[in-house]
């Protein structure tokens with residue numbers, strides 16, 4: 001069994017930015033690392049509503065542009081990308097529930113501390129993450145590892161799929177397998193795939 005709570009400890013940051021500046025940032029207590037350079041790469045990407053993944057050494061970053069904001073989350077490599085996506089999805093929903101963001105940002109006296117209290121929501125999301133039921137752990141029989149490997153998928157990814165089974169590439173330990181997942185989150189097939197890029 002995967003210990004999701006323990007995996008969430010690998011989170012390095014959650015950031016919400018406009019094209020110009022960061023409006024909110026969360027980091028674990030006692031973290032003084034800065035990710036400004038990595039975040040600038042995210043901002044250069046103009047595509048909306050698509051999750052982008054970056055591998056930067058021992059850092060994994062997911063980012064997405066939604067309306068006028070860029071949401072990103074980073075962790076060490078113990079995390080899986082779909083878990084980062086699930087975190088960002090929930091963060092963006094809660095952030096927009098709590099704040100009339102466009103209105104606040106258009107206000108001339110906008111001060112950078114406006115959204116600081118959102119830290120409480122982030123801590124809540126992370127503390128109760130399993131209860132939110134946003135992800136599913138699927139056991140994938142990998143023919144390369146010759147072992148069962150746990151794949152984390154976002155439930156929304158399977159639920160919102162246009163057809164089934166849904167293909168998903170599971171990259172781990174330097175190789176990748178293509179997994180086919182049906183709407184009940186059962187594995188319908190696994191194939192070895194080659195990686196390029």
Ligand SMILES: [Zn+2]
Pocket residue numbers: 142143144145146149172173175
């Ligand atoms: Zn494997």
